Amino acid sequence: MIKITKAEFIISCPGLKECPDFNLPEFPLIGRSNVGKSSFINTLSNRKNLARTSNTPGKTRLINLYKLNDAVVIADLPGYGYAKVSKTEQEKWQKNLEEYILKRKAIKFVIQLIDARHEVQKNDMQMREWLEYHKIPIITVATKADALGKNKLNESIKHISHAFDTEVIEFSAKTGLGKEKVLNALFT
Numbered sequence: 001m002i003k004i005t006k007a008e009f010i011i012s013c014p015g016l017k018e019c020p021d022f023n024l025p026e027f028p029l030i031g032r033s034n035v036g037k038s039s040f041i042n043t044l045s046n047r048k049n050l051a052r053t054s055n056t057p058g059k060t061r062l063i064n065l066y067k068l069n070d071a072v073v074i075a076d077l078p079g080y081g082y083a084k085v086s087k088t089e090q091e092k093w094q095k096n097l098e099e100y101i102l103k104r105k106a107i108k109f110v111i112q113l114i115d116a117r118h119e120v121q122k123n124d125m126q127m128r129e130w131l132e133y134h135k136i137p138i139i140t141v142a143t144k145a146d147a148l149g150k151n152k153l154n155e156s157i158k159h160i161s162h163a164f165d166t167e168v169i170e171f172s173a174k175t176g177l178g179k180e181k182v183l184n185a186l187f188t
């Protein structure tokens with residue numbers, strides 16, 4: 001099993017051009033606001049507050065870069081679909097995010113996070129189609145698996161898996177479910 005012995009926050013960048021190059025494989029997190037991106041980073045890195053989490057969606061408005069074991073970079077990207085942000089602001093972030101994903105050379109695959117408690121949303125699907133159109137490799141992670149009972153969780157995983165026609169990793173930042181699978185994907 002892969003053990004994370006070193007986890008660091010590196011930098012917050014407004015956009016691609018401010019992000020330094022590391023010559024390390026990089027994995028951006030994509031998902032709706034509040035899906036659990038920051039919690040995902042904390043759980044992978046065994047740290048409570050490495051990435052800031054909140055009950056106020058839309059808090060992460062910058063690209064935050066983290067390094068694990070001096071070997072892998074995780075990019076926490078601004079969440080999409082936060083209703084309280086103006087349309088203009090959302091579109092600006094969408095452009096920023098698209099530029100980052102298309103031009104950041106170190107990206108090996110993106111990690112699309114879907115909240116297991118909800119159906120796949122329209123903007124999740126739009127993001128998925130955009131990524132597929134651009135032939136960006138994706139792994140799919142269903143977050144907050146602990147919040148559902150066994151049957152509901154199975155149903156939800158089936159639904160996501162069907163919607164995206166792919167394998168889905170069940171994940172919980174609370175229990176650590178799925179952590180090993182994710183780390184294996186990142187470090188091989």
Ligand SMILES: Nc1nc2c(ncn2[C@@H]2O[C@H](COP(=O)(O)OP(=O)(O)OP(=O)(O)O)[C@@H](O)[C@H]2O)c(=O)[nH]1
Binds near residue numbers: 039057143
């Ligand atoms: N039960 C449960 N709650 C979770 C889990 N992961 C995240 N949460 C909660 O969901 C809320 C949002 O989590 P964040 O990690 O801040 O989500 P985010 O995607 O980084 O949100 P933004 O940065 O605002 O886009 C917080 O209240 C977390 O405690 C999980 O695995 N299980």
Ligand SMILES: [Mg+2]
Binds near residue numbers: 052
């Ligand atoms: Mg966050």
